[in-house]
Amino acid sequence: MNRQQLAHVLRAAARITDGAEIIVIGSQAILGSHDADHLPARVTLSIEADLAFRDDPSETKSDKVDGAIGELSAFHDTFGYYGQGVSVATAILPEGLARALGAVRSRGRSACRGMVFGEA
Amino acid sequence: MAVLNADERLTTGEAAKLLSCSRQHVVDMCVEGLLPFTWAGRHRRVLRRDVEAVRRGSEELSRSERRSLWLAHVVAGKLLLDPDRYAVEARLQLERMRRSARGRALAWLDDWGRLLDGPVDQLVARMTERSSRGCDLRQNSPFAHVLSSREREAALAAFVRHDAQRSNG
Numbered sequence: 001m002n003r004q005q006l007a008h009v010l011r012a013a014a015r016i017t018d019g020a021e022i023i024v025i026g027s028q029a030i031l032g033s034h035d036a037d038h039l040p041a042r043v044t045l046s047i048e049a050d051l052a053f054r055d056d057p058s059e060t061k062s063d064k065v066d067g068a069i070g071e072l073s074a075f076h077d078t079f080g081y082y083g084q085g086v087s088v089a090t091a092i093l094p095e096g097l098a099r100a101l102g103a104v105r106s107r108g109r110s111a112c113r114g115m116v117f118g119e120a
Numbered sequence: 121m122a123v124l125n126a127d128e129r130l131t132t133g134e135a136a137k138l139l140s141c142s143r144q145h146v147v148d149m150c151v152e153g154l155l156p157f158t159w160a161g162r163h164r165r166v167l168r169r170d171v172e173a174v175r176r177g178s179e180e181l182s183r184s185e186r187r188s189l190w191l192a193h194v195v196a197g198k199l200l201l202d203p204d205r206y207a208v209e210a211r212l213q214l215e216r217m218r219r220s221a222r223g224r225a226l227a228w229l230d231d232w233g234r235l236l237d238g239p240v241d242q243l244v245a246r247m248t249e250r251s252s253r254g255c256d257l258r259q260n261s262p263f264a265h266v267l268s269s270r271e272r273e274a275a276l277a278a279f280v281r282h283d284a285q286r287s288n289g
Contacts, residue, residue, distance in 0.1 A: 046225050047217070048259050050184070059183065066184070067276055072191050077264035080217060084259075086184045 001047055001081045003031045009049045009069065009083040016068050017053065017061045025086065026050035047081040059087055126169035129158070135171045141249075149174070154253060174251065181250060183283065188258045189248065190279040194271070195263045196244040203240040206266060210236055213262040221260075228260040236262075 001009075006028055013022055024031075028049040048071065053061040062085030069075040069083045076082035130138070132146040135155075139146065149155040150164050155174055157164040181189065199206050214229055214236070221229055235243040247257060267275065 046228075046256075046259050047221075062184075063276070063280060066187065067273065071188055071259070072195065072261060072264045072267055072272060074269055080220065082264075084184055084188075087182060 001028055001031070001049060005079070005081050006031045006049055008079070009051070009081065012069050012075065013051050013065045013083050013085075016064050020053050020055070020061055023052045023054065024049055025052055047076075048084045049081070050086045051083050052086050059085070062086060126167070126172070128168040129160070129165040130168055130171060132164050132166065135166050138168075138171050139175055139251075141251075149253065152253075181255070185255050186283065187276070187279050188255065189250065190282070191267070191272070191275055192247050192258050192261075194275040195261075195266050196248055198266050199240060199244060199263075206263070207236050207240075209265055210262040213265065217260070217262060224256075225260055228257055229262075231257060232260070232262055 006024065010022055010024070014020070026049070028046075051062075051065055056062055065083055065085035067073075071082055071084060073082060132150070133143050135146045136143040146155065146166070147164065150157040150166065155166055156170050157166045159165070210232070214232055218226070218229055231246075235246055246254065247261070247263075248254065249257070
């Protein structure tokens, strides 16, 4: 997955969750500050982006995202990558580390905002 | 009462018994750096504590990993109905995936390629493994075409019900 594909997944996830703030966790989070082409080949970039939601205690948003664009979905089959809704518990950050989150913004009709580690 | 020594050095065969997997799988984990080992002559030895850590890791899946495993079981059921058809389609999908894959993802695709060339029961066993290796493999699945939207929706709904019962039970 590259930065453009991550933005695509974020736009889709934002539509599904009515613009909820999304936190990108896992290996794809590095795409917030570097595009895949600028990373060494040994860096593993899988085809899934793990997406968590700040206000999702019952994991409803996570399930909705996974249902629509998750693993083995039509979205996955069509584009070759997918967004995986994960538990918000996975994204609990140590105190102070939340400040390290940078935003990935997507402009245009389906503008959305995703939070990733590092400067976006 | 027997007291197990965490520093006990086990053969790969003994580790395989503890992990309920093949000896070759243990060797693969050693080669891939997932399980530390030392040499005893020409044979690998692993510490009981490291094997137990792998076993614990494979038992404690996150909810999204359990959901992925659930879907893999559903896909496995369909594969067994028509292995040849799905293997052909998956090989084509693998080729498409290779064009954009890089790093470790390429190794996972190689794993899938080997599995698709082998017996279908081994393929099903690997794609439904609870280990971290099984989780990684599923995240790069060439079987995105197998389930219809309706089947996938039904499978996810069943998972949500199952997971709620599991949490309440």
